Amino acid sequence: MIKNLHNGAASIGFDSPLYFESCASIVSQKEGDGPLGNLFDMICKDPMFGCDTWESAESTLQKEVATLAMNRCSLTPEDVQLMFAGDLLAQTAATSFGSAGIGIPFYGLYGACSTMGESLSLGSLALTAGFGSRVLCTTSSHFASAEKEFRFPLGYGNQRPFSATWTVTGSGACILNTAPPGENSPLRSSGGCAAITGLTAGRVMDYGLKDSMNMGGCMAPAACDTITRNFADFGRTPSDYDAVFTGDLGVIGKKILLDLLGEQNIDLSPIHQDCGILIYDNETQDTHAGGSGCGCSATVLAAYILPKVVSGEWKRILFVPTGALLSKVSFNEGDSIPGIAHAVVIEHVEV
Template identity: 60%
Template sequence: MEIGKQSIRLEEPVYVESWASVVGKKEGEGPLAVFFDEIETDDQLGQNTWEEAESMLQQKAARLAVKKAGCTPEDIRIIFAGDLLAQSIASSFGIGELDRPLYGLFGACSTMGEALSLGAITLSAGHGERVLAVTSSHFATAEKEFRFPLGYGSQRPLSASWTVTGSGACVLNRKKGKVKITGLTTGKVVDYGLKDSQNMGACMAPAACSTIAQNLKDFGREPEAYDQIITGDLGYVGQQILLDLLEKEGYQAVKNHKDCGILMYDQETQDTHAGGSGCGCSASVLAGYILPKIACGDWKRVLFVPTGALMSKVSFYEGNSVPGIAQGVVLEWADGEVEES
């Protein structure tokens, strides 16, 4: 059921049946290490190229999520997958081997929210029993695609984020699961005219504010109605901008905000500057940390808001700004009622 200006309330919830996370060596040295399913000690995963390594990351996460659901790839009706690379080659070369119907998505680092949203809409409309949502990113492929080859040894400004080497996958089911998707808020492109691609947190924060504020208005909720409001990869710079913007929208002192890019790394010891980013950032934190917290009832309701910077090599070199987008997904504990506040 459509509510408000940008949201959907699912009259029959869609369930997150299983989830899996696979991350790289640096991520396995961070504060969330114990939560991930697999940590790769070789960031190239034995492949010939970084791009092939990212495809392998995504395929591993997808196969593990399917296995944890107690099914086979043949039981997946549709896969919704995406990454940061041109023509989404990490997904097409990795997930293609599962031989299932595929929708390739691009929402930059917000792609996991897009995949979950479209998967939930598909199942709620009765199209199949199970779908798979999966995204990935890789530090080396992102540097190669958008910045400088690793051998160049360029200096990174303190506002820059560190692209997460990782992948997260979720199997969605119409009938069973310990976490349910009860609502969606589809984001709009928000462009404040910023052109600094090394400060993506600032570029994406306005979009995060737009989606969060619209979700609260559409559902008639205050921020406290959620145990956590978790953005994708704003990092330390973007988080402060988001909180300032929410205050201007009338939401004072939002204390229940977390950011996957901040959670991923230890700022003091890992030299990742503003925090983590990439499609694999929010996806692996979702699958490794957020969903288990909801499944056991520690958190009853979470607003998951992956954020994306909608730039390309062409747009950057032509001097364009970096628009942002954020996709909102309402996740709830499936074993109990959640009180409105």
């Protein structure tokens, strides 16, 4: 059993790291046409993924990425003790159907677009508590299934305001292990590997915003709260991180976050990046404020962030997926949209 070291009010440090053994990312053509297109493991030109419905397409997407992550390290479902996964749909339908047949004991999660941070956090805690040596963490989202769930059917042709983000069609998966990855792992280099060394649990933050087309504004306060508590709990400043990645604040949420942090005399601008801004080329792809969805931060983590940590280009980063906790019921009843953000500390570890 790994010892957990409680830091401050909401953070936990691990005296032994939790290692990334494998990862995988699958996206649709729009994401493949973006700046990170050559980094994803698979790009599917068919957004239906060979299925009859958008929801089935997302389930297939999540099942395929989980299988790919295991195959990259020659693992079978019997080698993985637990699966923590989620999506944006009601009753996490894409994940429930996607996990069926894989055969791994399963916990379904919902943290909106912050779900990859929640999955990695709970997976890490399960491993440190001794409940197995290996867990699978995965999330997915699909543009069409999310539009159908939260906004309008695609055939409606509604106009999107410039504050709106574009839900990423994609899925990312990571396998965590209590032991360092083997020589055949895609996440091991001659210099080392990537590992989780700590986390900060998010708090639900509600500033009373009600605009579902400006989720960056709804989520930015939660990102600010989690980042500042991570710094306070671990006694760190921005200079202790090579980069801080938020999940999908987009261009508007990013500005609000930096302004909120500036009010606390924290200048994050030199090292802050947002997965929703990274995944699309806003000049040519017309996504307005950027990308969003559970699959946004998950695919960027697997395809872009982890390889740079493994190589040692980044020694320590803070991964902060962000989520807007609305439902179609709460929104239609006029409720505000709370936000949440979970932070995971990922470091380059020599092995």
